[in-house]
Every structure is written in structure tokens, then in C-alpha cells.
Amino acid sequence: KAGVTQTPRYLIKTRGQQVTLSCSPISGHRSVSWYQQTPGQGLQFLFEYFSETQRNKGNFPGRFSGRQFSNSRSEMNVSTLELGDSALYLCASREQGANTEAFFGQGTRLTVV
């Protein structure tokens, strides 16, 4: 089975722009979670999608949004980028529930200048 694929791997954007990141989960996995990882804050949960519905949400502003398609692929969007949004964005795929094993992608490194 192919692993979790995140695209792009690296991205540089300017403040005020918006960005869309993509995650293709492992085949058969219906749950996709997104995390932001920074040196100062560590790994923080953004949101989880299951069967095209947002099931859990972390404490991030409304500029961060996501969606999941019928094939379980997920996208997350960040609008009006700020310098502090620079981070590694990780996607994790699970078969079903939140307590099952999470398989992470390699992440998208976003730099906001």
C-alpha cells in the first residue's frame, strides 16, 4: 500500500496570500487529520475529517479551513497568511476512529515571507 502523500513538499508564500495543501491518505482510510508543527509550539491539532465531514476541530482561527472529498483526499486552506503560519503541516490518515494508529505523511513545509 502506498503511504500518505502530501503535496507540495515545500512552499513559499507572501503575507496576505492564501494557500491550499493537499493530502492523499492510505487507500481505505477514511479519517484524515491535519496538524501544524513549529519549534515553539510542537505538534498542534488543526482538524479531523471523516467521510467528508469535519469531526473534530482544534483551537485555530477561522483562516484555517479544510475539506475532504468522496475519495477521502483532503485539502486544507489558509487564507490571509501571517508570518506566524510558517510551519510544517502534517497530515495523518487513520482507518476509522481517532484512537486507531495514525500514519503521517512527510508534511508540507510552508514559509511565509
Add this chain to the structure above:
Amino acid sequence: TQLLEQSPQFLSIQEGENLTVYCNSSSVFSSLQWYRQEPGEGPVLLVTVVTGGEVKKLKRLTFQFGDARKDSSLHITAAQPGDTGLYLCAGARNYGQNFVFGPGTRLSVLP
């Protein structure tokens, strides 16, 4: 304030040494996981513990879940350079809730 604290934050040791890293919280968790993350990669699950007092072994790694399910430790015997990475613990307070991650312990094993 982090829900999960990990210590030490950084650890640099020589190959062959033993080490223990800790994950602590004031909250009770229904389950706790340990991950290892290498540079340029996403975290990889090492173990899940669910029962207070549980001990699990994975080759040279020994994981323990505290009796009160508020803390956990990871002990590595005879560390090797391949053990280098960021060790993250993650806890779920209730079944079905997403795991919350600690800040991690960055381990460097020198040859």
C-alpha cells in the same frame, strides 16, 4: 500551558548508553502513544498503551504507562545512532477524541 510535558527537552548521549525520557500530565488519559520523528519525515507510531501500569517492549525500547494513567516513560537500552530523532508522546483523554501531542524530546546518539 501544555497538556503533556516531556523531559528532557534535549538529550545527547554516546552510542551504547541507556536513557529514559518522560511524558507527564496532570490529566488522566484513556490511551497514550509514543512516536519517533526523523528529520524531514512525519512521526511514526512506536507503541500505544491503554492500561495503567502496562509495560510494552519493542526490541531495545521499553514503554511504561503510569498506574494512574497520567504519565509514561520510554527507556532505550544500548542506544544506537539510528535511535536519533524527536520522540513525541500523545494522549487521548477519552475514546474517540483526537490525541494531543507533547512538545517532544530531541535525542541525539553520537557514534
